[in-house]
Amino acid sequence: MAEGTVISVEESARAAVERQPLVAPGRTMGWISDYVSSIVESQSPRWWWVAISITGSLTLLLLACLTYLVATGVGVWGNNHPVGWAWDITNFVFWIGIGHAGTLISAILFLTRQKWRTSINRAAEAMTLFAVICAAIYPTMHVGRVWMSWFLIPVPNANGIWQNFRSPLMWDGFAVLTYFLVSVLFWYTGLIPDLATLRDRATTKVRKFFYGILALGWRGGNRQWRHYEMAYLLLAGLSTPLVLSVHSVVSFDFAASVIPGWHTTIFPPYFVAGAIFGGFAMVLTILIPARAVYRPLGDLITVSHIDKMCKVLLFTGSIVGYAYLMEMFMAWYSGNPFERATFWYRVTGPYWWAYALMILCNVAMPQLLWFRFFRTHVIWVFVIAMFANVGMWFERFVIVATSLTRDFLPSSWGMFHPTWVDIATFAGTLGLFGTLFLLFIRFLPMVCMFEVKAVLPSANPNPGGKH
Amino acid sequence: MENAGNPSAPLYGVGAEFATAADLTRAAREIRGAGYESFDVFSPFPIHGMDKIVGARRSPLGRIVFIGGLTGFLTAVAVQYLPSAVIYPLIVHGKPTGFFAIPAYFPILFETTVLFSAFTAFVGLLMMIGLPRFNHPLFNWERFKGVSGEGFFAVIESRDPRFSTEEAGRFLESLGGSNVTVIHED
Incomplete structure (x- = not known):
């Protein structure tokens, strides 16, 4: 009797500490290939056509706005003295920040052996690329004479002039370009084995040709896998400091200036935490609807995955909240009257509502995620993620606009008023992001099939033994 | 058979x-x-521990990527230092332009190193595994399609x-x- 009790206690203890399966039980390798590929192979569902007609229209609106801007001048945006950086830079930082979650999931979680990343990394990396594309539009357009953007690239030119490499704007150009290119390589490297799956399953000539070319002739032998795994590890190792550097460099655009409210040393870590927070919110924003539409995906992207992402959201949201407080404290503690005035103005000035919204969305709402209830009910997660999306946009707006509206001299104070072009351009980048993502889920496997197969129990080469 | x-x-x-x-x-x-x-x-998918079983040595890709990264680093040194200090010294805020401006060169040094390393990793991978190669005897075997x-x-x-x-x-x-x-x- 006593012995039996001991065993049952031991058993229940073991059950309690046993990990949740990463993929719902009963899903085999064949099922994973069949289901994930079927999303790409089947006819486009009706909702897809509806969605892409909306996002596609917005993309056309973006093209129209950019054409109008290039033809007329940057004056079509509301940027003016004293607010020379406005929605354009706000949107740039907003989009580039969103990208960071993708790289964090694909690189940092890979190095730290968080196997749950396998179900979500492909979609998150795709999101990174699309967000960086949206981001790159803004500074490119903001230079005004767009056809001269190539001046950023250090090549000998007829004017005999060279760039100032000590300028944060140059650093930014290099950082964003590197980030984009490395993310593309990382993403494509991860795609090769899955493209081979699509190639091998292809039934039409066009698909065979298209996926055949993209898969490069992948065969999946150990002679290929061993180099492949090393390359993937190296790319992850390279992307990890890269992702931390990119938003740090973006923050230098502000921190290296002398504007009160920007000139702070806390910016790099604060921006990186904010980027990861905003990025995870966007990953949830796109994966929760995808899970709802393609229901069996719920067996790969389980509630446990969402729960883990929520914990990241809670953690980074709390760091962001700490940064907001520390900013305030440093403004007071520095004794610099301009610094103090700027921060007081942020909280109590005419933009108080933007500041309050930012605190509500980024600091207050994520605190709900302390409760398991909110982390495991996807509707709530979606609502909180939407708050975070809005909040992160307002955070950048607060940083960019409030510091500029009050110059050192009261004679040059002024407010910022967006024009219709500002609004339409931002809506347009949302459309572009959506369009690219919709095309992605129709043409490429949304889940990294080979990595998910590798975390199935049946992938263990020594069943019963230690892995 | x-x-x-x-x-x-x-x-x-x-x-x-x-x-x-x-x-x-x-x-x-x-x-x-x-x-x-x-x-x-x-x-x-890559099978855990297979390298050891088939007696494969550790992939030398890491060393190749190191060379790529070093190339990137040296490129960035040249691209930043020569224009800033020699060809076109541009004095901003009265700050130094040459050797003593090193901290300001760091971000681009880092980014270019990563960029070159990543390209080396990708191109190096393709060279090591002999891809792209669209035609291979194994593709004659119908059942081999199941490998993916x-x-x-x-x-x-x-x-x-x-x-x-x-x-x-x-x-x-x-x-x-x-x-x-x-x-x-x-």
């Missing part, structure tokens, strides 16, 4: 299909133990000094391989 490809074409090797990752791992250990050198195992789905395969190549079609086929069958097939080059 079945044939894949044109039977009159030169021989590539003999392949067999295995049911699970564990079966393939066991088979790989046996094939290596029997003294074969030119063989490979194919799976939909849920199929596990082992192939003993004809260039192995110990190779004989009959013996290799029988050996693979004795290891539990099914659909043992002779694969031709064409």
